[in-house]
Every structure is written in C-alpha cells, then in structure tokens.
Amino acid sequence: MNNIVIFLLIAIIISLTSSIRQLKTEVDLIKMKLTTISKHVDLPDPTNNELKIIVLELISKGEKIKAIKEYRLATGAGLLEAKQYIDHLSK
Template identity: 70%
Template sequence: MNNIIIFSLIITIFVVLLSLILRIDQLKTDVYFMKIKLTAINKHVDLPDPINNELKTILLGLISKGEKIKAVKEYRLATGAGLLEAKQYIDNLSK
C-alpha cells in the first residue's frame, strides 16, 4: 500500500514538473515574439535607442575600473533590461 502511494506521489510530481517546464518554454517563446514586436514598434515611432554612445562610455568606464556590478545596474536602469540580459551585455562589452 505504501509503495502505491509513493509511486502515485512521484508520478504526480513528475506531471507537475513537466507541465511547469512546458509552460516556461511557452512563456519564453511569447517573450521572444513580444521583443520582436516591440522592436518593430520602436522603429515605427522612431524612439531613440537607449544604448547611446554616452551610456556606452559610462559603462566602459565602470568596466575599466573593475566595477562590473555597477555597470550592470547602470545598464538595467537605462534600458529596463533584466539581470541576465544586462550581465550578458556587460560581459560582451568588456571583451
């Protein structure tokens, strides 16, 4: 009897995890297409790019001082980007 309960609990956990993984994958796809649409809207209404030369100069200055965390914060503040996106941008900029 105990084995049946444990087995059914494991199956339930597996199903829940699988559904969460599938939902997360769908959300990533949705976000990707939203970014594409927002980029098109930005071009259509001619919004300025938040990554201008002044911001790049500030970020490069922070990176050269070894203050990557401050550079990530500055990038996030200027662009509204998430932490991972900001870190990746700063890492690419520092190469």
C-alpha cells in the same frame, strides 16, 4: 502510495516545463514585435553613446557590478540581459 506521488510530481514538472516554454516563446515574440514597433516609430536606442561611455569607463576600472547596475537603471533591463551586455562590452 510512493509511486502515485512520484507520478504526480513528474506530471506537474512536465506541465510546468511546457508552460514555461510556451511563455518564453510568447515573450520572445513580444520582444520582436516591440523591436519592430520601436524602429517604426523611431524610438531612440536606450544604449546611447553617453550610457556606453559611462559603462565602458566603469568596466575599465574593474567595476562590472556598478556597470551592470548603471545599465539596468538606464534601460530597465533585467539582471541577465544587463550582465550579458556588460560581458559583451568587456571583450
């Protein structure tokens, strides 16, 4: 009985991993298409100079969490993307 349960769990994990990889690939393709479309229709960059100045000021005050929050509110970015952007600016 234990072997069957373990086998089923492994099969489920493999299936979920495969599905997650496929979804990630599809999301990456959608992001590339959206970037191309936004450039084609000349949409403004959400990280404009005003936002960048605000975020850099917060970073200089040691308020990285507030900077991440501000970036997320202004751009609609996810937490990881916002953190990576703020970390990049912090260097």
